[in-house]
Amino acid sequence: MPGFLAKASAKAFPKSLWLYHCNSGACNGCDIEILNVLTPYYDVERFGLKLVGSPRHADVMLLSGAVTRPTLPLVKRAYEAMPSPKLVFGIGSCAAGGGCWFDTYNVSGGGAAAVPVDYLIPGCPPRPEAIIYGVALALGLVPQKSAPVELKQVEFPIDAYLRNKAWEERNVIYRLIKD
Amino acid sequence: MWLTSKFRQIVLALKPGTVTLKYPFEARPVPKDFRGQPVWDHTKCIGCAGCANHCPARTILLRDLCQEIRVLVYDGSRCTYCGRCADLCPEKAIAMSPEFELAAPRREDVTQTLELFMLTCNRCGRCFDMEIPNVLDKLDLRGYRYDNIETRTVLRRTTDRMDPAALDETEAARRPERIGG
Numbered sequence: 530m531p532g533f534l535a536k537a538s539a540k541a542f543p544k545s546l547w548l549y550h551c552n553s554g555a556c557n558g559c560d561i562e563i564l565n566v567l568t569p570y571y572d573v574e575r576f577g578l579k580l581v582g583s584p585r586h587a588d589v590m591l592l593s594g595a596v597t598r599p600t601l602p603l604v605k606r607a608y609e610a611m612p613s614p615k616l617v618f619g620i621g622s623c624a625a626g627g628g629c630w631f632d633t634y635n636v637s638g639g640g641a642a643a644v645p646v647d648y649l650i651p652g653c654p655p656r657p658e659a660i661i662y663g664v665a666l667a668l669g670l671v672p673q674k675s676a677p678v679e680l681k682q683v684e685f686p687i688d689a690y691l692r693n694k695a696w697e698e699r700n701v702i703y704r705l706i707k708d
Numbered sequence: 709m710w711l712t713s714k715f716r717q718i719v720l721a722l723k724p725g726t727v728t729l730k731y732p733f734e735a736r737p738v739p740k741d742f743r744g745q746p747v748w749d750h751t752k753c754i755g756c757a758g759c760a761n762h763c764p765a766r767t768i769l770l771r772d773l774c775q776e777i778r779v780l781v782y783d784g785s786r787c788t789y790c791g792r793c794a795d796l797c798p799e800k801a802i803a804m805s806p807e808f809e810l811a812a813p814r815r816e817d818v819t820q821t822l823e824l825f826m827l828t829c830n831r832c833g834r835c836f837d838m839e840i841p842n843v844l845d846k847l848d849l850r851g852y853r854y855d856n857i858e859t860r861t862v863l864r865r866t867t868d869r870m871d872p873a874a875l876d877e878t879e880a881a882r883r884p885e886r887i888g889g
Contacts, residue, residue: 572728622765626786626815629765639786650811651818653788658736663811665732675784675810675817680750683825693774 536669545577546668549587549611553604553640555594558654559621563591565657573661576668584610595623595636596643608644616647618663625649743791743804745784748822752801755780755824759793759802768793778826784810784818 552560566573567580581587584607596604608617619625619640626649627639640646650663665671729736738744755778760768765788769781794802810818 569727570729571731575728622786622788626767626783627765628786628788631765631786648811648813649785649815649818651785651787652808652810653790656738656808658731659808659811661731662809666811671732673812673817674807675812677816677818678820679823680748680821681823682750682753683823693777696774 545579546588546616546664547579547581547586548589548591549581549584549607550591551584551593551604551607553592553594553600553624553643554597554636555621555623559593559623562654562657562660563593563620566660571657571661573664576664576670578664584608585612587611588614589616589618590644591618591620592624592640592644592646593620595627595630595639598635598637601637601643604640604643616667617644618667619646619649620660620663621655622651622653625651628653738806738808742806742808743789744807745789745805745810745818746782746787746791746793746802747805747807748780748782748820749801749803750822750824752799753780753822753824754799754801755826756798758796758798762792762796764788764790764792772826773823775828776826778824780822780824782820782822783815784820785815787818 550560550563565571578589584590588611590608590611592604594600608615617640622628623630624640624646626641627636630636631638637643640649648663648667650659652659655663662671666673755770757770757780760766760770760780765786767783767785767787769783770778771781772778789804791804794804812818
């Protein structure tokens, strides 16, 4: 899947990516880091990336901030205004999964609630290197390093997992009866 | 005049040289005490759920699958890397690694899942961990059952570890008298 995405993005965006920076209620930490990657130290214009002011000119939306309730329709409109094909980067923990505010009353719960997020870059805020790494991952320049980790203390001789499954099924039946 | 100022600009621009880092093609070390992704050591974890209770983003979730298995899921997508879980872990099972290259196309790629083996408390019926020598184990509490998978009815021996001399001293202890009272 990641390899396919990288290939597809390399085919869909053969030239420079133009970025549109969309702040949907962020604390400005991620925005400062996004501006930091444009400085001479972390020069992303090496890869042809450029910040543009309008979503109509952009290929990529850099979404920062948990999408708050007032900004939700605006983020959707900005996404619809972008010409297809388009990518969305969720920059920071808020845009990636909602951050600390994922279930508060005035937050819709992360960028995924408003627009389909193609790449998420967690961090609070992410280092400029982490943002560059995410962009390079989308461009297919670097391999992906993160993978799901599953650890077990004991491998059971008895099948406790099957028993648990049976327990869950019983509970489902009880729930059905209650309804 | 304008030409000399242009020359001066060129000289000024040449002076610092190239400062751009070759980051994605060269490794970039993190500063000291950098808090990256927290990493769980499943051999040390006792399943006390302290990390899950204190996580500000509530990104560490615990659930008892059955009496013996407790599952801890860390969803890194909304982790703010505050390091509170690593600070308060009583067994130092959580370490903040210097890993920051966590960009992923899917949310599942930044998750960690731990399956912890727990035992049953004889009093409350909820599960706790006694396989690993921990604080609870050292206390040798009366009334807790040591139920192994193979032999489920082995009762744990209880030893009275109270020092009689210390007990006498405590009994005889008196509060300091009020001054002038």
